[in-house]
Amino acid sequence: MERLTRILTAVAAAFLCAGVSEAARCIGNEESVTVTVAASGDVNADEMIDARDATLILEEYSVVSIGGVSGFTVKQLESADVNGDGKADSIDASYILSYYSFISTGGNKTFTDFIKKEY
Ligand SMILES: [Ca+2]
Ligand SMILES: [Ca+2]
Numbered sequence: 001m002e003r004l005t006r007i008l009t010a011v012a013a014a015f016l017c018a019g020v021s022e023a024a025r026c027i028g029n030e031e032s033v034t035v036t037v038a039a040s041g042d043v044n045a046d047e048m049i050d051a052r053d054a055t056l057i058l059e060e061y062s063v064v065s066i067g068g069v070s071g072f073t074v075k076q077l078e079s080a081d082v083n084g085d086g087k088a089d090s091i092d093a094s095y096i097l098s099y100y101s102f103i104s105t106g107g108n109k110t111f112t113d114f115i116k117k118e119y
Helices: 002-018 051-064 076-080 090-104 112-118
Strands: 022-026 032-035
Touching: 032 076, 051 090, 090 112
Parallel strands: none
Antiparallel strands: 022 032
């Protein structure tokens, strides 16, 4: 039972860390890890989600889809994979462009809330 509790605590700590949207210190039971996570969709980490992020994803996708080597960092890949399917592709770019259009026409939601509605 104690082992199960420790595992659940570690899983809960991981979820807490995964939900952090800016530089933060995540502290678990037995270790502490400093993580910096860009907001999902903000591939170039300029604190905006716009067409430039979508362009980066499409450029990356065009290289990787023909067997090229990814130019993204791990952090960029995480930010680019908007729908969480493990790939940065045209679908993710489409979500970003849809959100950019939404915001540009007066929409007022976070990207996360916008994406939830899209699912
Ligand atoms: Ca950006
Ligand atoms: Ca994806």
